[in-house]
Amino acid sequence: MVLRQTGERIEVAPRDFPTNRGGLCQKGWTAADLLDHPDRLTTPLLRDRPGGELRPAGWDEALDRVAAGLRAVRERHGPDAVAVFGGGGLTNEKAYALGKFARVALGTRHIDYNGRWCMSSAAAAGMRAFGLDRGLPFPLADLGRADTLLLVGANPAETMPPLMRHLADQRERGGRLIVVDPRLTATARQADLHLQPLPGTDLAVANALLHIALTEGWLDRAYVADRTTGFDEVRRTVAGCWPAEAERLSGVPVADLEATARALATVDRAIILTARGAEQHAKGVDTVTAFINLALALGLPGRPGSGYGCLTGQGNGQGGREHGQKADQLPGYRRIDDPAAREHVAAVWGIDPAALPGPGVPAYQLLDSLGTAHGPRALLVFGSNPVVSAPRAARVESRLRDLDLLVVADFLRSETAELADVVLPVAQWAEEDGTMTNLEGRVLRRRALREPPPGVRTDLAVLAGLAARLGAPGAFPTDPAAVFAELRRASAGGPADYAGVSWDRIDADTGVFWPCPDEDGPDSPRLFADRFPTPDGRARFRAVTHRPAAEPVCADYPLHFTTGRVLAQYQSGAQTRRIAALRRAAPGGFVELHPDLAGRLGVADGEEVRVVSRRGELRAPARLSPAIRPDTVFAPFHWPGAARANSVTNDAVDPVSGMPEFKICAVRVEKA
Numbered sequence: 001m002v003l004r005q006t007g008e009r010i011e012v013a014p015r016d017f018p019t020n021r022g023g024l025c026q027k028g029w030t031a032a033d034l035l036d037h038p039d040r041l042t043t044p045l046l047r048d049r050p051g052g053e054l055r056p057a058g059w060d061e062a063l064d065r066v067a068a069g070l071r072a073v074r075e076r077h078g079p080d081a082v083a084v085f086g087g088g089g090l091t092n093e094k095a096y097a098l099g100k101f102a103r104v105a106l107g108t109r110h111i112d113y114n115g116r117w118c119m120s121s122a123a124a125a126g127m128r129a130f131g132l133d134r135g136l137p138f139p140l141a142d143l144g145r146a147d148t149l150l151l152v153g154a155n156p157a158e159t160m161p162p163l164m165r166h167l168a169d170q171r172e173r174g175g176r177l178i179v180v181d182p183r184l185t186a187t188a189r190q191a192d193l194h195l196q197p198l199p200g201t202d203l204a205v206a207n208a209l210l211h212i213a214l215t216e217g218w219l220d221r222a223y224v225a226d227r228t229t230g231f232d233e234v235r236r237t238v239a240g241c242w243p244a245e246a247e248r249l250s251g252v253p254v255a256d257l258e259a260t261a262r263a264l265a266t267v268d269r270a271i272i273l274t275a276r277g278a279e280q281h282a283k284g285v286d287t288v289t290a291f292i293n294l295a296l297a298l299g300l301p302g303r304p305g306s307g308y309g310c311l312t313g314q315g316n317g318q319g320g321r322e323h324g325q326k327a328d329q330l331p332g333y334r335r336i337d338d339p340a341a342r343e344h345v346a347a348v349w350g351i352d353p354a355a356l357p358g359p360g361v362p363a364y365q366l367l368d369s370l371g372t373a374h375g376p377r378a379l380l381v382f383g384s385n386p387v388v389s390a391p392r393a394a395r396v397e398s399r400l401r402d403l404d405l406l407v408v409a410d411f412l413r414s415e416t417a418e419l420a421d422v423v424l425p426v427a428q429w430a431e432e433d434g435t436m437t438n439l440e441g442r443v444l445r446r447r448a449l450r451e452p453p454p455g456v457r458t459d460l461a462v463l464a465g466l467a468a469r470l471g472a473p474g475a476f477p478t479d480p481a482a483v484f485a486e487l488r489r490a491s492a493g494g495p496a497d498y499a500g501v502s503w504d505r506i507d508a509d510t511g512v513f514w515p516c517p518d519e520d521g522p523d524s525p526r527l528f529a530d531r532f533p534t535p536d537g538r539a540r541f542r543a544v545t546h547r548p549a550a551e552p553v554c555a556d557y558p559l560h561f562t563t564g565r566v567l568a569q570y571q572s573g574a575q576t577r578r579i580a581a582l583r584r585a586a587p588g589g590f591v592e593l594h595p596d597l598a599g600r601l602g603v604a605d606g607e608e609v610r611v612v613s614r615r616g617e618l619r620a621p622a623r624l625s626p627a628i629r630p631d632t633v634f635a636p637f638h639w640p641g642a643a644r645a646n647s648v649t650n651d652a653v654d655p656v657s658g659m660p661e662f663k664i665c666a667v668r669v670e671k672a
Helices: 059-077 092-106 120-130 140-145 161-172 202-216 221-227 231-238 243-250 254-265 284-297 339-349 363-369 393-401 459-469 480-491 503-508 580-585 595-601
Strands: 002-006 009-013 045-047 054-056 082-086 111-113 148-152 176-180 193-195 270-274 307-310 378-382 405-410 422-425 434-437 442-446 559-564 591-593 608-612 617-624 632-636 665-671
Touching: 045 059, 059 082, 059 378, 059 405, 059 422, 059 459, 082 092, 082 363, 092 111, 092 434, 092 459, 092 480, 111 363, 120 284, 140 161, 140 270, 148 254, 161 176, 176 254, 193 254, 202 231, 202 243, 202 254, 202 284, 221 284, 231 284, 243 254, 254 270, 270 284, 284 307, 339 480, 363 393, 434 480, 442 503, 591 595, 591 608, 595 617, 595 665
Parallel strands: 082 111, 082 378, 148 176, 148 270, 176 193, 270 307, 378 405, 405 422, 559 632, 591 617
Antiparallel strands: 002 009, 045 054, 045 422, 434 442, 559 665, 591 632, 608 617, 608 665
16 A cells, blocks of 8 residues: 555555555555544653553653663563563564564563464474475465465455455456355355364364375375475375364365365366464464475475465564564574574674573463563563453463563553553554565565654664663664664575565565575575475475364363454454444454354344353354354454453464464353
């Protein structure tokens, strides 16, 4: 999109661009409404005593309070008693600076971000299969060229409507769309075939699809032999994954499994895409791996119009995870426990590699340890609202209240900011330059239209002010261009190499695809054409088997609960709930029930119900719909308070990615 200023009013206008082709969703069209919203924060806020009210303060007083609090906690408990929590919506420059600040200015290993709850399972599966994590290793336009497109746990008609233009291209070409989702979503209604599995059984479905492909002789044997390793073990594993057993576990008929396998295996071009529905599970990495196994067995990755990819879920979901916000990561997608990576980044930062802390813990484990005897006592939050977005949210809220110091940088009083000891008002997206990286790995420019309001500072200025007060070594620039130049040096030679990506080069074209090591050399819109970035150039098969959800249903909690988004709201809703047009479109939370289930419970449409799990409950009006399975209930996660869906969700996590099991837990439903 583009912005233009007409008098005092800022307007959003479409831009013809390869990814969205001028399309925006309602959230994009109304984004400028927040810039001068009455709830906009324009002065720091301080809490003088526990339980006291937040009061306005000057910047020097606020930053001095934060720095003094951080020093006191570090002196009493050590550097790891301070933690940082970032966000997948931060620009590349801010994500980079936040990781540097945590490790250099604070000396803590404890940094992670809300993207851990978004892309981490697909990222981990991609790294171990391909040696690289990029959401789409091909341009988005390839979707329109696919003869068959399999969407697993994705509902882009509501979560990213502009993407539907590419799906429309695919359908106009005669392509076939297959959607795997426990709900008959707006996307599933447009599909040629809808598979409606029980939540948490996608892995069984994927293995059954590969079993069918094996049985029917549909494998690309030359591709498997020439470009992969590990297939023999996978072959032995999926030989026992009978479609009839997958039907028993998932509820997907064998005939539909066979039709899906045939549609993928007997065409020239096929693409498999996963999203949060498949990934937000305690076995999310293995589930994605099973679909990657299927794609590799069919010879899809690296072929134009074919492959495996995942859909990002946040504004900078790709770039936000590449440059240092993750607990185990340094810029350029380097591992923090790699001696060569530590030496390279430390040289850019002007410190001794030995001074860099080691890996921390993933997001939920970090938040769950706050305020405990061995956990962090102070937390800085940038671009996130975990009081609403974290699993087992009531427990996380309690942990935040137990802290000695909670600092939140935001431009609105989010539910997390309401708990803070210090709230720092920061700039919005139209008030600062920077870059973001989309789901294709295309680095894009975001340009400031205006200066921040008086009293507001950028996140980079906040970090620089704190670093100076803490006596941090090295430089912490406030100019995004200077930060990006440093990011390029720090990422050089890493998996996500931005060394050849300059702002001028981005401006001269429609963005630059990483990896791009040389400013005068080509970028990489399409990966894996000749080899994979593994030591031997081959992709890795990995045998995985289905296992049940972390929490099975029982007599006390006989129903499956799952969560997701609605079209007019976004993430924790802290921003979109304040926009009048979006609030009218989606005024509050609800609980979606199948009419048969509602009949058994004696619940009428619109009647308030309680959804109760072992961790908490939510209350919201019932919305009766045949679009959901009779054994499953659904609630969107955008609302706080009584309708907070994450009061109910399970905090069991994937052992590889740290992804919590947002998408399934056991509940009961009662009249409120």
